[in-house]
Amino acid sequence: MAFSDLIPWGRDRNNMPDRRGDDDNPMMSLQRDLNRVFEDFWGRFDSPFGGMAAGGPRTDISETDEAMLVSVDLPGLDDKDVEVNVTDDMLTIRGEHEEKSEKEGFTSQSRRSFHRMIPVPPGVDAEKAEAEFKRGVLTVTLPKTEEARAKVKRIDVKSG
Numbered sequence: 001m002a003f004s005d006l007i008p009w010g011r012d013r014n015n016m017p018d019r020r021g022d023d024d025n026p027m028m029s030l031q032r033d034l035n036r037v038f039e040d041f042w043g044r045f046d047s048p049f050g051g052m053a054a055g056g057p058r059t060d061i062s063e064t065d066e067a068m069l070v071s072v073d074l075p076g077l078d079d080k081d082v083e084v085n086v087t088d089d090m091l092t093i094r095g096e097h098e099e100k101s102e103k104e105g106f107t108s109q110s111r112r113s114f115h116r117m118i119p120v121p122p123g124v125d126a127e128k129a130e131a132e133f134k135r136g137v138l139t140v141t142l143p144k145t146e147e148a149r150a151k152v153k154r155i156d157v158k159s160g
Helices: 026-046 146-150
Strands: 059-063 067-073 082-086 090-103 106-119 130-134 137-143
Touching (some): 090 137
Antiparallel strands (some): 059 067, 067 137, 090 106, 130 137
């Protein structure tokens, strides 16, 4: 393989190298490894909470016969940093945390924020919603109305 094959604009478009042997090629293996390192490194800056997913903090949504439960991991935040709103069809969770430190004449300031909107299914009683923040985890409980609970019908699953 010629050095010009490694440069995209230096390749002859009509004479592309055979890629079947790339796994044996140490230069291509090194290139793949370096690409992976840089993608992993820069991917951390895309997320508002360092190593978390780019879409925001990790969120678990579950539903029981009684209620809809939403748990959000918010490490480093306090209850005063979080705002929770609910309407008939949408749960909105916002958070913002600002850190400021001074050391040896230098000031460092950082701000982390997120905004998450979660659709609420029909039959949830927004008036009775509750939120609890404990050990960096926000848990929102949205109880179902009596009518919604009455409409739930269990179906037996049979093995076939």
